[in-house]
Amino acid sequence: MKSETTETLDKYAIDKYKYGFVTDIEADRPKKGLNEETIKFISKKKDEPEWMLLWRLNSFKKWLKMSQPEWANLKIPDIDFQDIYYYSAPKGFEKKPKDLSEVDPKLIETYNKLGIPLQEQKVLAGVAVDAVFDSVSVATTYKGELEKLGIVFCSISEAVKSHPDLVKKYLGSVIPPGDHSYSALNSAVFTDGSFVYIPENTKCPIELSTYFRINAEETGQFERTLIIADRGSYVSYLEGCTAPQRDSNQLHAANVELIALDDAEIKYSTVQNWYPGDEDGKGGIYNFVTKRGLCKGKNSKISWTQVETGSAITWKYPSCILKGDNSIGEFYSVAITNNYQQADTGTKMTHIGRNTRSKIISKGISLGNSQNTYRGNVSFLRKSAKARNYTQCDSLLVGNKCGAHTIPYIDSKNNTAVVEHEASTSKINEDQLYYCRQRGLSHEEAVSLIVNGFCKQVLQELPMEFAVEAQKLVSISLEGSVG
């Protein structure tokens, strides 16, 4: 008789990655490989000013001298940076469509498959969407309404031309190009991404959203996001990612910079569901993302929430630099790894100002043959009087072929600062499982319910429309691997 585990595993074999379709659109690409010519090509395609090109070329020079970071608990195969297309735009996108009716209907169909009906969202959800397809921002909805409030929500390429002062001032101010090799790479070849500026004392009335999708094969996606919240403003930003199912590995190296001035608040939520590779670990996205927020002003707040279910390899540490007095940094994360996925993710909270506070809640779930690592750094510098941190990171293991690792770094140089860290690793509680099964739930349903409960502390931090999707994603990620 087949065991429950085998049965559910078989079931999972049919349950393929549902976002793995390819949209057959002619793409405009330069030659493969990374050199000054590629960078000049990208800059020219984007019609960028001279200063931007110089900035890119300087970053490229830094990248040439750097080696890839090696400290993460990951087995990363050698990446041939000369075997990647650094720019891929659906043909005919040099001139951007003015509204959705001008966009290729096939693209619109793609987004509909992804469950992002732009038209519908415009009307029903009230979410302004900037959808990034490979390297080009396709359409930004709700732009006009936001403009009335003085809010700038556009692609970064557009912002380089329309708001050069802001971009010049803040681009690379939180993640300097020379920070590490992926940040230098992104700074050299970033192709698109979002730019958000919220003016003083403005509360963004709707949630801003971006969907990223890598479509073309052998293409890297290098988006750059810059969000600036001026004094007393508030913005909530959502990010979703998918990619088609391919045998080859694709590289995604994004940089996201957030800047919160006095009394400003930024809430950044991510549901990352890049293609994780098949059940034998073939294919999938290498997700090497640098996300960093600067609480520059007093009483500012930056909150990161992430649900990480996709990618073959995830290397990602959304961080907060708490510079302003009384500023707050938060990090809520659910990371699920299955099959041969590897994730090394966590956060870094650097307390510089007085009375700064940070909170880290991380939930890791490992299944199959995967390896899931939480890596966090909490540091209190000399002047961070009365600062406080609370960290909780829990791991759940399903099966004995996977691994769950917790590697926190805690550094205190201030005697009035308080840091509290706790972590636990265990399997699913047998009593809870028994209780659920007794009430008629199948084994899989019971596990899904318990895992969702385990993640609830994080999921409830997501905006409503994302929370529902994330909850489903958690269940999908578990399918077939529990028993």
Place this chain on the structure above:
Amino acid sequence: MTLQDNFENHSKQYIFCDDEFLSKEREKIFIKINSNNFEKKNNESLKNLPFSDLNSFNYFFHVLDDKPKSIIKEKNVYQVDIVNGRSENYEDENIKIRNIFSKDFDKKKYVKDNKDNDIVMDFNKIFLNSGFFLTVKAEAQIKIHLNHNTKKNFTIFQQNFFNFQKNSKVKIEENFNLTENTINNIKSDFKADEYSSIEHNIFQKFTSSNKLFLTSNATCQKNSSFKQFSFNFSDGFVRNFHYAKLNGVFAKAVLKGCFFLKDNNACSNKTFVSHNAENCESNQTYKGILNDISKANYFSNTFVAENAQKTEGYQLSKGILLTDTCAFFSKPELRIFADDVKCSHGSTIGPVDESALYYLRSRGIDKKQAMKMIIASFIEDELENLDEDNINKINNNLSNYLNSV
């Protein structure tokens, strides 16, 4: 004196220099360090210890004529004196002690045995000049007072091998009487056979001109138990790196420590427990109090192998910072490859609890006394298994430390 000077001037004087294999190995390690061909930046073994401190010293060692003694103080209580790394050969129905020879070294183990690129252990291998074997025979139930006495200016590079045979029950108290300007780089291997039970208490108290690098590796077989408690009241630098491998089912390891730092002293602590068999338990707890401009770090690590189901592993690290110029770094790691486990870690760093202080002061206790009470209670949990003599010893040291706060 530089590493090169020390190596070249004294390489013919080391004990075991007659052994070709050991000499070659030493030279290899010397070349690696001398050519700077190793990781320095993220090397845990060098945390809070500048490489220059480790590298420049005056090598000084010779065998003294006055032989140390190993005596029975009372029934089943032994006093083993180690003078400048040497002990007296001794044997009775419970215990056997003898100094090491070059032929004793398991060559494969000698080459491979360096965890985490530990530079301090590299120095230990290059300049190795002493060590002993101590075997506690099966069924013996004894207590050993192990006293390290190092004379002025001596540099001790020592490797000791303890074997606790089946069903033995041993309590070891290790003390360090270091005179002046000494370096003590000591590595001890503890092999706990089936059903043996070991309690290892370490007391470190010496002046600021001495340095102690203490490394221990415990290997526990089926149903054995290894409990280690280290108390560091030293004014000189101490490095406590302790490892335990739980290789037999139902084995148990406890690695606990407390340190009390002041002035510009530093200390580096690390514990690492590998769970390699089912139903094992471990507990790693370190607590520290830092004053003035002192600094400390604590790395703890629980590794659970794929087959080590039903593991229970706990870690706790607590630090109290008394001034705004001291610093504490902690890195409690969990690396888990088995699913049926209960593992956790907790870590806190902060000042003395203000509300506890307020509670005591509102009852008429002055601030200094209240601080003393809170700090004494901070380590209270770690003292519960010690006998009265040891508790008194720790309380006296603690009281001296608190008077200087």
